[in-house]
Amino acid sequence: MFSTIARVFKTPDLRTKILFTLAVIAIYRIGVFVPAPSVDYGNVQMCLAQGDTTGGLYSFVNMFSGGALLQVSIFALGIMPYITASIITQLLRVVIPAFERLQKEGPEGQARLTQYTRYLTVGLALLNATTIATLARSGALLNCNVSLLNDDSIWATLLLVMTLAMGAIVIMWMGEQITERGVGNGMSLMIFVSIAAGFPAGLAAIWQTQGWRIFGLVMVVGIAIMMLIVFVEDSQRRIPVQYARRQIGRRTVGSTTTYIPIKVNMAGVIPVIFASSILMLPQILIQFNMPTDGSEPAGWIVWLQQYFGTGSHPLYMAVFFLMTIFFTYFYVTITFNPQDVSDNMKRQGGFIPGVRAGRPTVQYLEYVISRVTFVGAIYLGLIAMIPLIAFVLIGADQNFPFGGVSILIMVGVALTTIKQIDAQMEQRHYEGLLR
DSSP states (O other), X not given: OHHHHHHHHHSHHHHHHHHHHHHHHHXXXXXXXXXXXXXXXXXXXXXXXXXXXXXXXXXXXXXXXXTHHHHTBTTTTTTHHHHHHHHHHHHHHHHOHHHHHHHHTTHHXXXXXHHHHHHHHHHHHHHHHHHHHHHHHHTGGGTOXXXXXXXXXXXHHHHHHHHXXXXXXXXXXXXXXXXXXXXXXXXXXXXXXXXXXXXXXXXXXXXXXXXXXXXXXXXXXXXXXXXXXHHXXXXXXXXXXXXXXXXXXXXXXXXXXXXXXXXXXXXXXXXXXXXXXXXXHHHHHHHHHSOSSSOOOOHHHHHHHHHHSSSOSHHHHHHHHHHHHHHHHXXXXXXXXXXXXXXXXXXXXXXXXXXXXXXXXXXXXXXHHHHHHHHHHHHHHHHHHHHXXXXXXXXXXXXXXXXXXXXXXXXXXXXXXXXXHHHHHHHHXXXXXXX
């Protein structure tokens, strides 16, 4: 392993890309701890020490920002505006035919979709920044009645909003720079770093509150979960495709056999993000409708608080599990179109052995996708439930390190980045053999 790492850094071009990636990540992590303008850093730390900010409404977004949200730093919004914009753009391809045509136009169409995603990211960043600034003025951001701003004038608030929005735009730019000039997908690596930054604190909390026995058990379970994720993420159902032999001039082409790789987890972490986001709505309603004068809350608020307020009730877990399964099927349906795959195979003279071209091929692909997606949906649901189960059994934070969105993203990004580095190393090795 160490010899392989040494070979990576001995390759000048690859070494430059890795060092550039690490430099951008270092700048990003430094910005996480730089307070935004007009933010009272002392009040922020006091509220963090006194308030309950380990779970609830903003814990999910705070995880993606690497802790910057609860620090009210210049990078408080993190990468979430870009993630949301990317998901919306993908969903619009199903609703708006123009977006679907752009998707099929190749690199030029993809470039236009990327530009639309950037514009939408700017709009969402401004909207989110306005929300964060408003909550910071009232102290509701950290469940604290103390204002987190030392200057709540309109100009100071506007400056705070523009700074937070520009922070999200700078993060998006840094991610694109990593993709173009570094190693791996920049946005994915930024998310990876943000989530990984919370691992030491999460594991230390388990050690301090539960003892070394529970800590050791958590580590064993965590390693087993990572092995399971690696196994499932690399698993695929290969549908064989055979291309008929064709005569072009004096050349005979075709008569080759390939396959269509159907991943067990085609949806990635998107279903878990969708389910988590929707189940945040009850917490939003609770927070904005809870009486502040000491009076009794309404009956529906009490009901939401009991069943959906903490995330530990069996009803909440059941709804979360079922919604994850639903969104898995929903996302796979809009991203994989059996009709398009069948038409492409037919135009290129390909067919699935034992299956007639046309409608029978579409039905066969739908049958295979449905069965494979069922396994992937159950897998995603179980992985997403691990933090909730850990919260109930050992009282851990709901952002439990080894489970849910965090571990799925970390393992997936790590696998993808390692494969890209390995591919570049193999490419250089083959060039050396040719010389």
